[in-house]
Amino acid sequence: xxxxxxxxxxxxxxxxxxxxxxxxxxxxxxxxxxxxxxxxxxxxxxxxxxxxxxxxxxxxxxxxxxxxxxxxxxxxxxxxxxxxxxxxxxxxxxxxxxxxxxxxxxxxxxxxxxxxxxxxxxxxxxxxxxxxxxxxxxxxxxxxxxxxxxxxxxxxxxxxxxxxxxxxxxxxxxxxxxxxxxxxxxxxxxxxxxxxxxxxxxxxxxxxxxxxxxxxxxxxxxxxxxxxxxxxxxxxxxxxxxxxxxxxxxxxxxxxxxxxxxxxxxxxxxxxxxxxxxxxxxxxxxxxxxxxxxxxxxxxxxxxxxxxxxxxxxxxxxxxxxxxxxxxxxxxxxxxxxxxxxxxxxxxxxxxxxxxxxx
Numbered sequence: 001x002x003x004x005x006x007x008x009x010x011x012x013x014x015x016x017x018x019x020x021x022x023x024x025x026x027x028x029x030x031x032x033x034x035x036x037x038x039x040x041x042x043x044x045x046x047x048x049x050x051x052x053x054x055x056x057x058x059x060x061x062x063x064x065x066x067x068x069x070x071x072x073x074x075x076x077x078x079x080x081x082x083x084x085x086x087x088x089x090x091x092x093x094x095x096x097x098x099x100x101x102x103x104x105x106x107x108x109x110x111x112x113x114x115x116x117x118x119x120x121x122x123x124x125x126x127x128x129x130x131x132x133x134x135x136x137x138x139x140x141x142x143x144x145x146x147x148x149x150x151x152x153x154x155x156x157x158x159x160x161x162x163x164x165x166x167x168x169x170x171x172x173x174x175x176x177x178x179x180x181x182x183x184x185x186x187x188x189x190x191x192x193x194x195x196x197x198x199x200x201x202x203x204x205x206x207x208x209x210x211x212x213x214x215x216x217x218x219x220x221x222x223x224x225x226x227x228x229x230x231x232x233x234x235x236x237x238x239x240x241x242x243x244x245x246x247x248x249x250x251x252x253x254x255x256x257x258x259x260x261x262x263x264x265x266x267x268x269x270x271x272x273x274x275x276x277x278x279x280x281x282x283x284x285x286x287x288x289x290x291x292x293x294x295x296x297x298x299x300x301x302x303x304x305x306x307x308x309x310x311x312x313x314x315x316x317x318x319x320x321x322x323x324x325x326x327x328x329x330x331x332x333x334x335x336x337x338x339x340x341x342x343x344x345x346x347x348x349x350x351x352x353x354x355x356x357x358x359x
Contacts, residue, residue: 001112001300002332003043005073010065012038022355025333025347029340030359036336039359040116040305043334046072046083047114047303049095049105057087074112076300083112106149110142113302115291117309121283125271129260136261139290140200143297147196154189157182158252165250174247187236190256194230197259201226207292212285215320220278224286225262229254284321291330301331310337310346322350 002023008014013035019026028036037053041060044052051060061068067088074081087093095102102108123131141148161182168174205224212222229238238254239246245253263270263282270282294302310318337343340356347354 001074001076001303003046003072003074003303005071006039006042006046007069007071008039008042009067009069010062011042011068011070012060012062014038015062019357021332021334022353023332024352025335025350025354026357027340027343027347027354028334028336028357028359029338029343032338034359036338036359037118037307039357040307040334040336042070043072043303043305044114044116045070045085047112049085049093049108052116052118053120057093058089061087061089072112076112083108106141106145106152109148110145110298113142113294113298113300114305115287115294115302116305116307117284117287118305118307120307121287122279124283124286125263125279129258132261133257133259135286135290136197136200136259139204139293140196142294142302144196147193150189150192154186154193154256157185157189158255158257161186161252162250165246165252168247169250179243183236183239186239186252186255187234190230190235193256194228194235194259197226197228197256204289204293208285208289211288211292212281215284215288216278216281220265221267222282223262223264223267225264226259227262228256228259230256304330304333306333306335308336308338310335310339310342319346319349322346 003021004023005018005020007018009016013033019039028039030036041051041053045060050057054060067086069084069086072083074083082096082098084096085093086096093105095105095108097108097111124135137148137151141151161179164178164182201224208224209222229235233241235255239252242254265274265278265282270279274282291302291304306321309321335343335347340358344354344356
């Protein structure tokens with residue numbers, strides 16, 4: 001799969017811009033604020049229908065304008081594909097493939113596999129469990145549309161159950177039969193999601209550990225632990241046993257929406273005990289393992305975006321990362337950096353065609 005051309009209209013800081021890409025490596029270089037990351041985010045937008053950095057759609061419209069349009073022209077399986085993501089203020093976002101709008105955005109996820117490595121990934125370490133759940137869900141969803149649809153259904157039922165609990169509290173009433181309906185649905189959807197998350201981590205962990213060893217010279221002992229309330233009890237039992245707690249808090253306290261990934265180094269949380277270099281290597285290994293997993297299951301090379309990677313890693317690690325890209329036929333690569341000379345010097349060592357885009 002290759003992104004051949006990108007057109008932007010009123011997207012973030014771009015009024016109207018077009019780019020024609022090299023099938024291997026493309027580098028956006030320029031000062032901070034020039035729009036390098038915005039181009040990468042537009043490419044991300046075409047794969048996922050949303051921004052990686054700002055999921056509020058209207059805030060990605062250029063200041064003073066009423067709409068934005070992103071057009072991507074791809075070659076996939078020897079056939080041309082045109083993807084358009086657009087929105088107008090006050091209206092719903094649209095995603096079109098070859099002129100036909102998707103009825104459900106979820107149907108588009110996985111069609112254009114993509115992985116991004118960015119300084120913003122540090123949120124996976126420092127933020128709460130929701131950020132790490134989104135990572136798991138994002139990786140699985142790119143190759144399993146049934147998983148994504150089940151997750152959407154689970155979250156909808158969860159929201160309805162929470163609303164019902166609030167209604168009971170406000171009106172000083174309670175109806176167990178109504179609760180049971182939601183409990184049964186949450187149990188069915190949640191059990192399926194838990195099973196797929198468990199299977200995913202079993203496959204993903206050795207890939208991740210191998211990637212970390214390849215980019216780090218350290219001898220640390222790493223682990224990636226899946227933590228879920230469903231590991232000890234089935235969801236139906238948890239919901240029934242904790243009904244009083246849910247009534248008091250007006251919230252569903254048990255379920256797969258509480259799952260977490262625990263990042264460890266030498267048996268301790270990497271957030272507290274990992275150096276900056278170890279944390280960076282951990283995150284890059286995580287994303288490269290994501291790339292490997294998606295590539296294996298999609299039978300296609302995902303597009304790889306490296307945002308500001310040169311400023312956040314020492315040159316040795318960057319060169320090693322680029323060498324991995326060279327050796328393993330990663331497919332199409334997009335890089336952003338503030339120093340054109342530094343970027344080109346490293347890229348020339350890769351022995352692949354490339355294109356520089358000064359911004």
